[in-house]
Amino acid sequence: MDDNAIPDAVIKEAARRLLPRLGAAGLSPDAVAGDGGFALADVEAAFPHRDDLLTALVIDAYDASGAAMEQADRAAADAGASAGARLLAATRALRQWSFAHPGEFTLIYGSPVPGYHAPQDTVLPASRTPAVLAGIVRSALEAGELTPPRRALPTTPLLLPAAVELFGGVPEAPFSDLIERGIVLWSNLIGLLVFQVFSRTHDSVKDEAAFFDCAVAVAAESIGLTVPLDADA
Template sequence: MDLSAARSSDENPTPTTAIKGAARQQLVKVGAAGLSLEGVARDGGLAVTEVEAVFPHRDDLLTALVIDAYDASATAMEQADRAAGDAGASAGARLLAVTRALRQWAFENPGEFTLIYGSPVPDYHAPQDTVPAASRTPAVLAGIVRSGLEGGELTPPRRAVPGPPLLLPAAVELFGGVPEAPFSDIIERGMVLWSNLIGLLVFQVFSRTHDSVRDEAAFFDYAVAVAAESIGLVVSPGESSD
């Protein structure tokens, strides 16, 4: 690799890179609702026309940031899962590794975390283009649950929750089909796990637990372990995937 070329690239980012970098600063300073092309241009030392040449409308820029945030957070999880899997970790240890990776990403990128998991931006409706990136996070969790199921690592639920089928075909497809009893509602349980994870991260990133627990990282591990019980997966708080 030509290091001098790499340094030159870092020092002279492309207009798109510079715009996105300035926009991420805006997310932290004013939030997604306050994002404007004028503010991005000002923070990036660019003319508004330069920004508009790449992103004609604010929503175009928001969509790009949303996709980047989903992709970056999912990449962190995928890398953690790959490392844990290469180390021969159990499904429970893999789950702990990927949730920790998502937590670390969220704390390192609070503006982007808030963009995708915080309050909706008024008058902005994420287009279909964001769906593939948004699907990567649940896909990581689904892969771990599926692996645990196929490897005999899941404990059958104590009781089935009665009710009609609740799943859309896309959710079933993402998991690879509906398993047979006693795990026939494992996809619904996995979605509850996913919801609990995001809610827990919202609490921690927005400082809703700092005045209630002594060790927020340890509490995070504990909460993941409790949530994992609903799908019959054993997670040991404090466990290492190495």
């Protein structure tokens, strides 16, 4: 290893600073070198192609946002919180991370980058967010904190084996469609964050943080989980 090589972390931090200005589509080793004051050869030694750099940033973003949720959920669980309160704590943590890192949020949840196809290396980091949600929902099921749904979803198999494995198996009736409902909860969460981070609700809602909590509570009702809106932040 070259003792004079620029650490990968330094290059990635320079690239992250460019994301809000250039967007992921405008990011390149050349742009990072020029903005960061690096020699292009040094950047390309670490990340030879744009896709190598994007993949590293995608993995870091998924890991950082997932870690924020995991830490918040662990703290709530250690404090004896209900599953609903844990859900609120974890989703609030993801929201806080998203607003603190809008460029990285856009990288993983915004429009696809033309010509970029995320490799298999990104799958495990990307699973951290749904894994937190699945863990909370599983805990709620085991603790008897869920209300059975008023209507069951179609019985036609809709799930890939990986989704069933992530949850730990298909629950018995009346919660046999709980994994499908959990995916709806997950998609509602990300859609809500997209609306808020990209300022789609600022002209409709006077308190976006409070609205976020309410929206999470409404979405949680679809899986039969009650979210206490008076829970501590």
